[in-house]
Each structure stands twice: as structure tokens, then as C-alpha cells.
Amino acid sequence: MSASATRQGHAVLDLVSRQWKGRKIERLLGLGESTQVRRLLEVGTGSGGIAHFFASQASPTFDVDAVDVTDARQVVEGYRFTLVPSALLPFESESFDVVLTNHVIEHVGDSSDQMTHLREIRRVLKADGLVYLAVPNRWMLVEPHYKLPFLSWLPRKLRSTYVRWSGRGTHYDCEPLERGELEIMTGRAGFDARNISVEAFRATLAIEGNKGTIASIVARMPDTWLQKLEAIIPTHIYLLRKSS
Incomplete structure (x- = not known):
């Protein structure tokens, strides 16, 4: 592999931030509403903080798998971990109730690799499953x-x-993505995608509190104003379901 094509590790190693991220994802996907044990997959687990967060919940309960191309974990308890060499996932079809892909798709390779990433997630997702997809905006x-x-x-x-x-x-x-090309890709991969970036911003403020003057000002804006800014916010966040 040439130097220009080599993909480096960019794991977030701050475990406190991973706990906050786990709480935010749980809130956005409404995962606290079920009493059933659900099987969850985190693609690109990095430090392992998010996988550990979900695995350690007493209620609701999750059975957690995590995969990554390198092992940069700082916390390893409570979940199963598998090293993978590519975007292909070593699981049977329709195995998971929830799949998390948090700032991963920009690291897997070119557009062909990114489509493989999305299609593999769809393959292992149950018919009524949910996907949390977060992608840095090219125009950040x-x-x-x-x-x-x-x-x-x-x-x-x-x-x-x-x-x-x-x-x-x-x-x-x-390979960060523009909002339009991301929505085209998720559609081609067989997903219905709903942009939940505004809800994610509100959830972040509720969990972490306002951080600075700009965040405080933005927090006062009505949702209709914030939705007009979705094309330029730093991160695109989507809830994905399988297309009917």
C-alpha cells in the first residue's frame, strides 16, 4: 500500500468523552425505552469507551460486539472485540438490533470502500434495526x-x-463527505436516512452543558434556524433504517 493510501489510527482516547457520547447516542436512538436485551455492534471502536458504556448498562441491557482494523482499546471489559482487515464484517446477516458507526466512514477508504461499509452495516442489521451514523462534514x-x-x-x-x-x-x-453525497450513498445502500443533527446538538448541551459563548447563543436559536445550518455544521448525524 502506498504512503498516500495508508490509513492511520485516529481513535479518541478520552474515555470521559466516550461516556458522554454513549449517553447521547442512547438518547437519540431512544434506546432506553425497551426492556429486551438487544444486540449492538460498534464499528470502529477505537478506545472501546462507547462499547463499554453500552455493555455496562444494567437497564436497558445490551449484548455488545465491537470491531476495528487496529486495537487501540483502553477499556476491554464487558464486550466482544474482533480485529477486521477491511470494511467487511464477520457476522451473519440480520444479527444486530443496533449498529453504531461514529466517525468511521471517512477512514475506510474511497467511495467504493465507503459503500461497502454501508452495505455491510445494512446486511448485519435486523429488519427493524437502527443505525447511528456520524460523519464529519467536508465543509467544516x-x-x-x-x-x-x-x-x-x-x-x-x-x-x-x-x-x-x-x-x-x-x-x-x-474522506469527509458533503451532506448531499452522504444522503445519496445511504439511499443507494438501502437505507432511509433522517438527519438528527439538531437533536444531537440539543442532546449534547443537555448532557455536557453549554461550552462557551457561541454554544450558548446557538442553543437559544429555534430548531427551524438550526436546520438551515445543517449543511455547514461540523458533523452530519443520521438515524438510518432499512428501506422498505
């Missing part, structure tokens, strides 16, 4: 992995040059 002001302004705005052939020039690495190894 500051790219979150390399902390460089406007990095993902550039044409692909210039992104690695910017990364090298800044001293942040040898190449850019992510």
Missing part, C-alpha cells in the same frame, strides 16, 4: 483529525500537501 471550518482550517475544502490532490506543509503528517488519509 477546522478539520478535526489534523486541526487545520479549511483542509477538507481543498481538492484531494492538495490536501496531503497542506498536511505536510503544516508539519502535521505525511499525507491526508480521510
Whole structure:
């Protein structure tokens, strides 16, 4: 594999933030409403914090699997972990009630690999299952992995040059998506997609509190205003269900 194609690890190792993220996902998907044991898969588990959060809940109860291409886990208790070499998933079809793919699709490769990622998630999802999909917006002001302004705005052939020039690495190894192309891809993969970015923002504030003046101002905006900003917010968040 060439240097330009090598995908690096970008796991979030702050376990406190992973607990907050787990609570937010649970709230957004309405996962506290069932008394049944549900099987959950986290694709790209990173530190293992989110998988551990769901595995450690007394009520509701989850049976948790997690996969990743590298093992960067800081917490390993309570769930099963499998190393995978690609976007293909080592599970039988219709195995999971819930699948989480949180800032993963931008790391799996090009558009073909991203489609494989989505189609594999659909394959292992039960007919009435739910998917939490979070993807960095290509039009975010500051790219979150390399902390460089406007990095993902550039044409692909210039992104690695910017990364090298800044001293942040040898190449850019992510493929963030625009909202429109993400919705086209989820549709082609066989999903009905609902943008829940505004709900996710409200849930973040409820769990973590306001962080700074800008967040406080934005929090006062009505949902109709925030929905007009969905195309430029840093992260696209979607609830996916299988298309009928």
C-alpha cells in the first residue's frame, strides 16, 4: 500500500468523552425505552469507551460486539472485540438490533470502500434495526483529525500537501463527505436516512452543558434556524433504517 493510501489510527482516547457520547447516542436512538436485551455492534471502536458504556448498562441491557482494523482499546471489559482487515464484517446477516458507526466512514477508504461499509452495516442489521451514523462534514471550518482550517475544502490532490506543509503528517488519509453525497450513498445502500443533527446538538448541551459563548447563543436559536445550518455544521448525524 502506498504512503498516500495508508490509513492511520485516529481513535479518541478520552474515555470521559466516550461516556458522554454513549449517553447521547442512547438518547437519540431512544434506546432506553425497551426492556429486551438487544444486540449492538460498534464499528470502529477505537478506545472501546462507547462499547463499554453500552455493555455496562444494567437497564436497558445490551449484548455488545465491537470491531476495528487496529486495537487501540483502553477499556476491554464487558464486550466482544474482533480485529477486521477491511470494511467487511464477520457476522451473519440480520444479527444486530443496533449498529453504531461514529466517525468511521471517512477512514475506510474511497467511495467504493465507503459503500461497502454501508452495505455491510445494512446486511448485519435486523429488519427493524437502527443505525447511528456520524460523519464529519467536508465543509467544516477546522478539520478535526489534523486541526487545520479549511483542509477538507481543498481538492484531494492538495490536501496531503497542506498536511505536510503544516508539519502535521505525511499525507491526508480521510474522506469527509458533503451532506448531499452522504444522503445519496445511504439511499443507494438501502437505507432511509433522517438527519438528527439538531437533536444531537440539543442532546449534547443537555448532557455536557453549554461550552462557551457561541454554544450558548446557538442553543437559544429555534430548531427551524438550526436546520438551515445543517449543511455547514461540523458533523452530519443520521438515524438510518432499512428501506422498505
